[in-house]
Amino acid sequence: MKALNREIFLSLWKIHILHHAREGAVVGQWMLQELWRHGYEVSPGTLYPLLRRLERNGWLRSARSGNGPRARRDYHLTAHGREAVAQVERQLDELRSEMRPRKARKRLG
16 A cells, blocks of 8 residues: 555655645645545654645645744645646546546547
């Protein structure tokens, strides 16, 4: 299961985060609960570096909400992030259409 989490689900977690950031600000603790709700086993030690990586890539930007070292950090989708989500949606649609069973589907080769 650990290999599945690292090799496959990590990408799905990123897509999930970007999707929710498109809908509004994302907060780490809420995002952890959301991913857990969908059956993903994500720890804070995995999520927070992932959020920072998405920010470094220019897909998210963050701002502190409050003062002090434990102030909440809100993550927002950037314009670059919106483009990424749109492209991911197109790719997922194409993959979903290929994964659906089809009657009389011919294979090449």
